[in-house]
Amino acid sequence: MLDERKLKILAAIVDEYIMTGIPVGSKAISNIPGINVSAATIRNDMAMLEQLGYLEQPHTSAGRIPTFEGYRLYVDKLMPSYPLSEEEKKVLDDFLETDVPTADALIQNASKALAELTHCASVAKNVSPQFSVITKVEVIPTGKRMYVLLMITSSGNIKNKVCRLEFDLTNEQLDFFANYMAENLQGVSIDSLSEDTVEKLVAATGAYMVTLTPLIKGVCELAEGFRDSDIHLSGEKNLLARPDIDHAQLAHFFEHKNEALKMLDGSFSDLQVMFGEDGDFVMKNSSMIMSKIKKGDKTAGALGVIGPMRLDYAKIIPYIEYLTERITALISEDDEI
Amino acid sequence: MLDERKLKILAAIVDEYIMTGIPVGSKAISNIPGINVSAATIRNDMAMLEQLGYLEQPHTSAGRIPTFEGYRLYVDKLMPSYPLSEEEKKVLDDFLETDVPTADALIQNASKALAELTHCASVAKNVSPQFSVITKVEVIPTGKRMYVLLMITSSGNIKNKVCRLEFDLTNEQLDFFANYMAENLQGVSIDSLSEDTVEKLVAATGAYMVTLTPLIKGVCELAEGFRDSDIHLSGEKNLLARPDIDHAQLAHFFEHKNEALKMLDGSFSDLQVMFGEDGDFVMKNSSMIMSKIKKGDKTAGALGVIGPMRLDYAKIIPYIEYLTERITALISEDDEI
DNA sequence: TGTTAGCACTCTGGCGTTAAGAGTGCTAAA
């Protein structure tokens, strides 16, 4: 049914459509070297490919464009392999240079590289620190009745927050708070810092209750901040330049990126291509390539590109694979944090 | 030349055009209660207003639309005054609620309020801490060879940075660094922390040079971070929904907001309306309303709205004025930080 | 049986024409 020639023709159509963006007709394909049959033969094959759902016709007298099933088959089986040149690797490596090679920083740099090189939007998902534990809570006086709360997690994430209190704290109060935090929160998982725990903490401060309650509330809010999933987009404006993507839908997507990309929390295979009309990823005419980044057997984040369905998969997928590979190598060198 | 009736007609045209976005003709104006002359008379006046540069005609048989001079006159003299209702004030007040009423947080909240209520983009400019001094530099160990640097300025700004060193520091080294920073950087202005100073600092570490150099470099980078002007946009996507604004120009503007808004560093009067074709603000068909926020006689930041030229100035300007006023009141209550 | 040439058919997109509608400027009268 799907003999080799038909696959070759499908590949040629997808290639051509990715390049030009206009529906491709039988004649254009027949001119491609390597395909040595007449346009009529190709028309027959195209009709069959359309019947099988791999192609569609915008209107009767137009050429064909791939359906997402067509893209899927192309990506899975037909795509030409495109090994990266040394220069390309060099360019990608340069992007990964960071003086603090934490997984988060590397993934975000890689994302920026992808946005720039592909002229698409890119996604950097850092692993949520919600399952890590609190390493340190500090309070630092920084002005009249102003204090900075600082929280550091075992995954190396840091957040700070300014608190303004009603009164200045005495050194004794500060010491008490520092010790109290160390004793009660060090090693506690971010996720378990619920309202209840906080109330218990507040209740147990005894004589210090009035003065320290706002600080403890602040600590709780810091922990909340760690609970949100951490998705960064880059190169949003690249997609605005594309006329084939609906700007209203795009604006909505940007606004609700966390919900729109929540499927990333589920498990997906190491590298996955999602199409806008297919699964959870809802954006017309668009597709997303995502790659999971692992550290040992744990997920350290994810990295990907969002663009029009007619994406240059053959070029972009190796980019993502290479970046993923490099990041994995760089962070696996690290000791456990 | 510009008698009262002509001004009334101009105001009516601007009002109408702001509402509808379509060129307004003489007949529409003649129907407005309060204008009791015929369409023919209005046509004569419109011709004169056009000659004076306040109106223009997209084409011969269309109505008139205001030029930016027309808008300018409208904003300065003609606009109906629109006192805020108590409910509106309440809504705005709610947005200003923040548990840490620093100027920065207030301005950013106000900006978000404006974006939401006006369906435009909004600008929050925090006063750059580049002229403030360093209050505190801390280093906190946070894992194997990992250290968090923390810098706090006299303006209450905080930045942190993770450093990875080649070796773990001993307690002695940590203490030395903490003291060294306190002695040499406390009270030093952000702006004066140049390459030279850093090299001097490095040179004077003596035996600790090798181990501490990366940390000092990190401190320098933190200070650099404070030097950038701090402009936040909100509600960008609101402008994408507007068809009368060029998306390509908009994308470019978002990408280069710092350069595009550098005129905000210059002095401008308390509340200023800028038009896209007029002064420094270059965005076709757009305008910007900016209000300076003061603390005493110093500038504490700025707040504003960016939208299409046909902005509902009569409603938005009171919003901005009220927010500015409230923020000024809230931060002037503060002691000097 | 698979491939190809030929041909009639369909649909789009550009172009010119037409007609309706909106709004104007001008003129002459009030």
Added chain:
DNA sequence: TTTAGCACTCTTAACGCCAGAGTGCTAACA
């Protein structure tokens, strides 16, 4: 100075027409 009337201009939508691109089908061919 204001107004009514009117001819004029310009846009917009609708319509028909035509060229071009691409197809599907048929019949011949290897």
